[in-house]
Amino acid sequence: MNTKLHSLPRPARPVTVPGGGTLHVRDLSLAELREIDRRADGVGAELQIRYAVLVCAYALANEDGTPLFPDRSAEDLDAVECLTPAQLGAVAEAALPTKADAKNG
Numbered sequence: 828m829n830t831k832l833h834s835l836p837r838p839a840r841p842v843t844v845p846g847g848g849t850l851h852v853r854d855l856s857l858a859e860l861r862e863i864d865r866r867a868d869g870v871g872a873e874l875q876i877r878y879a880v881l882v883c884a885y886a887l888a889n890e891d892g893t894p895l896f897p898d899r900s901a902e903d904l905d906a907v908e909c910l911t912p913a914q915l916g917a918v919a920e921a922a923l924p925t926k927a928d929a930k931n932g
Contacts, residue, residue: 839888842921845913851895852921853888879915883907886922 839851855863863885867878884907887895896903910918 837888837892839890839892840921842917844910844917846911850914850918851888851890851892852886852918853892853894855882855885855922859885879919880904880907882919882922883910883915886918 837853839853841849842852843849863878863881866881867874869877881899881904884896884899884903885894887907889895896907907915
């Protein structure tokens with residue numbers, strides 16, 4: 828992946844997460860989505876958890892739209908795992924396009 832492009836600021840939108848607080852989420856590029864697919868490993872529920880953690884690591888941003896975890900390292904993924912399942916779900920839902928988004932976009 829071209830690290831120069833993935834580290835560029837993109838518009839970030841605030842997402843209120845369960846339990847209070849606000850996190851900022853940026854849209855994922857097609858290259859980032861493909862990289863998430865490549866990095867996700869596991870079976871069943873473990874695969875779903877790993878995928879959600881990766882989506883959050885790639886989508887979480889600072890208010891200015893720069894990635895919160897630009898390296899997406901093992902330590903970064905550990906930090907993302909401090910979020911609750913409900914918080915992970917809220918961030919992933921905000922970051923991933925849905926079929927309805929595609930039809931309306």
